[in-house]
Amino acid sequence: SLEKRHKFWETQPVGQFKDIGDTSLPEGPIEPPTPLSEVKQDPYNLPNLYEWINCDISSEEMCSEVYSLLANNYVEDDENMFRFNYSKEFLRWALQPPGYFRSWHIGVRVKSSKKLVAFITGIPAKIRVRDEVVNMAEINFLCVHKKLRSKRLAPVMIKEVTRRVHLENIWQAAYTAGVVLPTPIASCQYWHRSLNPKKLIDVGFSRLGARMTMSRTIKLYKLPESTVTPGFRKMEIHDVPAVTRLLRNYLSQFVVAPDFDENDVEHWLLPEENVVDSYLVESSETHEVTDFCSFYTLPSTILGNQNYSTLKAAYSFYNVSTKTPLLQLMNDALIVAKRRDYDVFNALDLMQNESFLKELKFGPGDGKLHYYLYNYRVRQALKPSQLGLVLL
Ligand SMILES: CCCCCCCCCCCCCC(=O)CSCCNC(=O)CCNC(=O)[C@H](O)C(C)(C)COP(=O)(O)OP(=O)(O)OC[C@H]1O[C@@H](n2cnc3c(N)ncnc32)[C@H](O)[C@@H]1OP(=O)(O)O
Ligand SMILES: CN(C)Cc1n[nH]c2ccc(-c3ccc(F)cc3OCCn3ccnc3)cc12
Secondary structure (H helix, E strand, O other): OOOOOOOOHHHOOOOOHHHOOOOOOOOEOOOOOOOHHHOOOOOOOOOOOEEEEEOOOOOHHHHHHHHHHHHHHOOEOOOOOEEEOOOHHHHHHHHOOOOOOHHHEEEEEEOOOOOEEEEEEEEEEEEEEOOEEEEEEEEEEEEEOHHHOOOOHHHHHHHHHHHHHHHOOOOEEEEEEOOOOOOOOEEEEEEEEEOOHHHHHHOOOOOOOOOOOHHHHHHHOOOOOOOOOOOEEEOOHHHHHHHHHHHHHHHOOOOEEEOOOHHHHHHHHOOEOOOEEEEEEEOOOOOOEEEEEEEEEOOEEEOOOOOOOEEOEEEEOOOEEOOOOHHHHHHHHHHHHHHOOOOEEEEEOOOOOHHHHOOOOEEEEEEEEEEEEEOOEOOOOOOHHHEOOOOO
8 A cells, every 4th residue: 555654564575565466577486595605694683772582482481481471462453352372382382393493483582681572483384385385484473562562673573583594595484464564465354153152242252243132142153062973083193194195185276375294284283282173084984084174272361351361262273174064074163162162263264264154153353364475476466265374
């Protein structure tokens, strides 16, 4: 858009607003790699009082410091009623996938007090864009303490993680944000399915529908006690090869998607209590794995409510249906989430999610999640249904 100046982002190898619609620009890397000897060897300068620190997320103490910084200063919804409350076990899962670099878990702390005041992370990921599998960094958890906002610290954090990623000979990145920056490759709407409507209305997450009573609303969202699909069960370690085959095949239909191998599937999709849940459908006669669904656990702190402090939310992760209708598979996921006491089940309208959202009584959220690639141009913005990548 013409009026907004992006003084930092205009200096970066990303799609610029002025280039939107210019289909003469080739798809692919915007800048070539730099010879490693020419990559800046030393960290960017921070304001005097602060210093860089590599955050060893496996250290209980450091993980607690990161947890607290995020719990108090990370993403809030537009009405500042909720703030993401990523758990420590979730952060260890999100930041230590196969091949991760501790040097990409970057903190800024006050030299005198050693207080952590800012954070940004990268993890390595193979991302396919059309027919190209590109080694990328997935950037996440960018956070500056509320007291240090609007001091242009974020651009320094971004340049420092970029420098450290370059040192590993990686030149592209993927990231998402609720804010519009130069320039989204896709924008997804998020949707919410009430599981505990009474609590959601009490905390102001939802409002009672017009001409609706509370008892009528509870009845509207009621779910069966047990799942309906024969052979529906939790994923186990021995399922990794079959799930990898099923998922790789399914994701091949999307323009942008992760290129998961068996090690990735074991890390990202094997169930871990309070972090990620995965279920599959095994045919009773052929023992073939025909379908798969998964969701991750990301609570939000409820800001300023006397009766409740936490919203327990499940987020749709990767789902594959080849035999069981996706509608039925996702309804079973809702049933499991309800039984496990989640308050709400969230989903983006990417992949084939559009096909079940309305029918399973999801309501549209109040914003969008924008997807970005760094140093990789995509000719024209993708539809959500062309996107097969879920970032945490
Ligand atoms: C090859 C490898 C490449 C790796 C790197 C790839 C790129 C990775 C990019 C990172 C991906 C992260 C993904 C991710 O973590 C998921 S999105 C969640 C980001 N975090 C939050 O929203 C937490 C709460 N907010 C904050 O902590 C601060 O407001 C932050 C730190 C967000 C900005 O701190 P601040 O004190 O409010 O602002 P200044 O320091 O004064 O800086 C202002 C500049 O920052 C630009 N800005 C604002 N929000 C941004 C955002 N979410 N992404 C990118 N840029 C963002 C803004 O446009 C402006 O630049 P401009 O003047 O050009 O417009
Ligand atoms: C993805 N990952 C990078 C975290 C992240 N950053 N910025 C965001 C903006 C929206 C969503 C999001 C994604 C899916 C979804 F179903 C609901 C969402 O937000 C609801 C509004 N909200 C924000 C905070 N608490 C509640 C995530 C994120």
